[in-house]
Amino acid sequence: MSDPTTAPRPTLEAVAARAGVSRATVSRVVNGGDGVREPLVERVRQAVEELGYVPNQAARSLVTRRHDAVAVVIAEPETRVFTDPFFALQLRGISKELTLHDCQLVLLLTEGRDDHARVGRYLAGGHVDGALVFSLHLDDPLPGLIRGAGVPTVFGGRPCWADGSRGTAPTVYVDSDNRGGAREAVRHLASLGRTRIAHIAGVLDQTSAVDRLDGYRDVMLDADPRLIVEADFTPAGGERAMRELLGRFPDLDAVFAANDLMAAGALRVLRAVGRRVPEDVALIGFDDMLPVAEQTDPPLTTVRQDIEQMGRLMARLLLRGLERRGGEAAGTPGGTPSSVVLPTTLVRRASA
Amino acid sequence: MSDPTTAPRPTLEAVAARAGVSRATVSRVVNGGDGVREPLVERVRQAVEELGYVPNQAARSLVTRRHDAVAVVIAEPETRVFTDPFFALQLRGISKELTLHDCQLVLLLTEGRDDHARVGRYLAGGHVDGALVFSLHLDDPLPGLIRGAGVPTVFGGRPCWADGSRGTAPTVYVDSDNRGGAREAVRHLASLGRTRIAHIAGVLDQTSAVDRLDGYRDVMLDADPRLIVEADFTPAGGERAMRELLGRFPDLDAVFAANDLMAAGALRVLRAVGRRVPEDVALIGFDDMLPVAEQTDPPLTTVRQDIEQMGRLMARLLLRGLERRGGEAAGTPGGTPSSVVLPTTLVRRASA
Structure with missing residues (x-):
C-alpha cells in the first residue's frame, strides 16, 4: 500500500497514462461512467486501483450521484403534507422523475419548524446528492440551514430572496x-360584470400567496383593502374568511380564492347562507386540484397550474445540475440550470 | 500504517490500555461518546487513531444512533401511500415518536416493487440507524434486501415468516x-340474527387480510366459500366485490369488509341497488378510519385498531432496541424487544 503522507499523490493524468485513455x-469514469464503454471503464478502474488514485477534495465534492438519492424537504408539518393534496401531486412528479433515473426519493418529514435544524444536519451528513425544497415561509430557518449543508438544491416556488435581495449563489426554482x-x-370576474370582487389570500409569508394577491391588485387598482382577507390555504380557513367577508360586504358579488381548498370552504359558507353560485356570487379558485375542483357543486372555475409537472421539473433540474457539476469536474463546459416559471390556464367550469 | 492482512487487529483492550481508561x-466513546468527559473522549480518539483500531463488524453494527435517523419503508407505490389514510396515520405516530427523540424520519418512497433493490442499497449505505417497514406482501423481495442491508428493523404488521417458518434472527413487529x-x-352480525354473512377480504398476500379471513372462518365454520370475495383494500375494490357477492347471493343479509374503505365502497353499491343498511344488509368494516367511518351514511360499525399508536410503538421498539444494542456493545446487559399485538374494539355505529 502507498503511504499517503510521503508518496506523491497520483494524478488524473497518471491514471489516464496507465489505462491508455484520455x-x-x-x-x-470517476464521475459515474456515463457514456464510457464497459471495457474502458474496467481499464480505468483497474488503473485507479493500482495507483491508489483518490480524486481531490474539490473534485470529490463535485462527483455526481454518489448516493443516488435526493432529499425532499417540505417546510410544513407532517400532518399538512398528508392532508393537502398539493404535496402528494408534487411528490408524484418528483417520484416519477427520480425513479426514471434510478434515484431514491428520501422524504424528510418533520413535526414543524423546530425540527428544521435536524433536517439541516441530515442534509449536511452526506446522505443525499441534492435536495428539493418546497413550501418555504418567509422567516424559515431552512434556507440558511440548507446553504450551510452545502447540498445542491432546487426550490419549488420562488424563494423570497430570489428577487435579487440577497447576493448569494444563484437560486434555482420552479414556479407557476x-x-x-x-x-x-380577476379579469374574468370583471368581464362578467362583477364589481365587488373579494380576495381570500393564502398565508402571506409565502411568495405564491403574495404573487396571487399582487395579481388581484393589478386588476382591482382602487379596491377597498377590506375586500382582502388572509387565510391559510385550508378549507376551514376559506370558510372563516368567507364569513368575515360577508360580514364586511353583504353585497359582494365575486370571490377569487388563492387555492381550490379555500374556494371549496368558501362555497360551503355561501351555500349555508343561501347565496347562489354563480348567480349571486361568482367564485374562482387556484390550482385545478382534482378531484376537489370537479366535485364541488357547482364545479369550480379555477386557475390551473400543473403541480405534478412542477415536481418533475424540479427533479429534472436538480439531476441536470448534478450532471453538469460532474461535467465541470471532468473539464467539460457546464452551467447552472435556470429557474423555470410555468404558465397557468383559466379553466372555466360552472362557478364563474 | 499497519497492514490489515498481516498485523494482528488491535483490540478494544489495547485501546483502553493506550488511553489509560477502562x-x-x-x-x-466508540459508540457515540455519550456520558464521557471531553478530555477522556479526546484521549480515546487519539489511541484509536494511533493503533488504527477498527471496531469489529458485529460491534460496528451495534453502534447506536450514529445518524439520528430512521428510515420508513412502505411496501406500496407512492400513489397508494398518499391515497390510503392508513399510511398517513401510521406515519403520524412514527413521526411524533421519532421527533420526541430528535430522530429524523426518512421516508423512502418508490413507484413500485421494481424499486425495492434501490431501497435496499440505500438502507445498506449507512444512512440510517434502523428501519420501520410496513405493508409487506408475501412474495416481496424487501425483507431479504433489508436483512442483507443489516439494519435493525421493526415491522408493522406480522411478517409471514414470523410464525416460525424461517429460522432467522428474531423478528420484531407491531400488529393488531x-x-x-x-x-x-362476525359474532356481532350473527347475534343480530344474520345468517348469510359475506366477507370482502383484503389482498390475501398480506397477513392482516389472511388473519381477518381466518377470524371470519372461526365463526362461520360451515359457510359457503363463495361468500368470500378477495379485494384490494380500496373503495373501488369494495364496490366490485359487493356486486360480485350480490350476483352470487341476492339474499345475503350481512357483510364484513376487511377495512373501512372497502366497506364504504360496498355501501355505495348496496344503496345503488336499493338495499337498506342495516335493515336489509348489516355491514361492518375494519380500522375505524376517520373521517371515512363516521361520514358514511349510515355511519359504519367497525373494528377499531389504533393505527397511530401502532406507528408510535414501532418507533419506540426500534429506538429501545438501538439503545439496548448500544448497552450490549458497552458491556451492560440488554435484550431484544418483543413484538406487540394490540387489542381491537368493536365500535358500534348505525350500519350493524
Whole structure:
C-alpha cells in the first residue's frame, strides 16, 4: 500500500497514462461512467486501483450521484403534507422523475419548524446528492440551514430572496406564473360584470400567496383593502374568511380564492347562507386540484397550474445540475440550470 | 500504517490500555461518546487513531444512533401511500415518536416493487440507524434486501415468516389482533340474527387480510366459500366485490369488509341497488378510519385498531432496541424487544 503522507499523490493524468485513455475518459469514469464503454471503464478502474488514485477534495465534492438519492424537504408539518393534496401531486412528479433515473426519493418529514435544524444536519451528513425544497415561509430557518449543508438544491416556488435581495449563489426554482394567473382570474370576474370582487389570500409569508394577491391588485387598482382577507390555504380557513367577508360586504358579488381548498370552504359558507353560485356570487379558485375542483357543486372555475409537472421539473433540474457539476469536474463546459416559471390556464367550469 | 492482512487487529483492550481508561469507556466513546468527559473522549480518539483500531463488524453494527435517523419503508407505490389514510396515520405516530427523540424520519418512497433493490442499497449505505417497514406482501423481495442491508428493523404488521417458518434472527413487529377483531365483528352480525354473512377480504398476500379471513372462518365454520370475495383494500375494490357477492347471493343479509374503505365502497353499491343498511344488509368494516367511518351514511360499525399508536410503538421498539444494542456493545446487559399485538374494539355505529 502507498503511504499517503510521503508518496506523491497520483494524478488524473497518471491514471489516464496507465489505462491508455484520455484524461476526459478517466474523469467520466470517476464521475459515474456515463457514456464510457464497459471495457474502458474496467481499464480505468483497474488503473485507479493500482495507483491508489483518490480524486481531490474539490473534485470529490463535485462527483455526481454518489448516493443516488435526493432529499425532499417540505417546510410544513407532517400532518399538512398528508392532508393537502398539493404535496402528494408534487411528490408524484418528483417520484416519477427520480425513479426514471434510478434515484431514491428520501422524504424528510418533520413535526414543524423546530425540527428544521435536524433536517439541516441530515442534509449536511452526506446522505443525499441534492435536495428539493418546497413550501418555504418567509422567516424559515431552512434556507440558511440548507446553504450551510452545502447540498445542491432546487426550490419549488420562488424563494423570497430570489428577487435579487440577497447576493448569494444563484437560486434555482420552479414556479407557476401566480401573478399572471391571478390577473386572468380577476379579469374574468370583471368581464362578467362583477364589481365587488373579494380576495381570500393564502398565508402571506409565502411568495405564491403574495404573487396571487399582487395579481388581484393589478386588476382591482382602487379596491377597498377590506375586500382582502388572509387565510391559510385550508378549507376551514376559506370558510372563516368567507364569513368575515360577508360580514364586511353583504353585497359582494365575486370571490377569487388563492387555492381550490379555500374556494371549496368558501362555497360551503355561501351555500349555508343561501347565496347562489354563480348567480349571486361568482367564485374562482387556484390550482385545478382534482378531484376537489370537479366535485364541488357547482364545479369550480379555477386557475390551473400543473403541480405534478412542477415536481418533475424540479427533479429534472436538480439531476441536470448534478450532471453538469460532474461535467465541470471532468473539464467539460457546464452551467447552472435556470429557474423555470410555468404558465397557468383559466379553466372555466360552472362557478364563474 | 499497519497492514490489515498481516498485523494482528488491535483490540478494544489495547485501546483502553493506550488511553489509560477502562474498556467500558472506550466502548462508550466508540459508540457515540455519550456520558464521557471531553478530555477522556479526546484521549480515546487519539489511541484509536494511533493503533488504527477498527471496531469489529458485529460491534460496528451495534453502534447506536450514529445518524439520528430512521428510515420508513412502505411496501406500496407512492400513489397508494398518499391515497390510503392508513399510511398517513401510521406515519403520524412514527413521526411524533421519532421527533420526541430528535430522530429524523426518512421516508423512502418508490413507484413500485421494481424499486425495492434501490431501497435496499440505500438502507445498506449507512444512512440510517434502523428501519420501520410496513405493508409487506408475501412474495416481496424487501425483507431479504433489508436483512442483507443489516439494519435493525421493526415491522408493522406480522411478517409471514414470523410464525416460525424461517429460522432467522428474531423478528420484531407491531400488529393488531386482526383475527380476534374479525371474530368479534362476525359474532356481532350473527347475534343480530344474520345468517348469510359475506366477507370482502383484503389482498390475501398480506397477513392482516389472511388473519381477518381466518377470524371470519372461526365463526362461520360451515359457510359457503363463495361468500368470500378477495379485494384490494380500496373503495373501488369494495364496490366490485359487493356486486360480485350480490350476483352470487341476492339474499345475503350481512357483510364484513376487511377495512373501512372497502366497506364504504360496498355501501355505495348496496344503496345503488336499493338495499337498506342495516335493515336489509348489516355491514361492518375494519380500522375505524376517520373521517371515512363516521361520514358514511349510515355511519359504519367497525373494528377499531389504533393505527397511530401502532406507528408510535414501532418507533419506540426500534429506538429501545438501538439503545439496548448500544448497552450490549458497552458491556451492560440488554435484550431484544418483543413484538406487540394490540387489542381491537368493536365500535358500534348505525350500519350493524
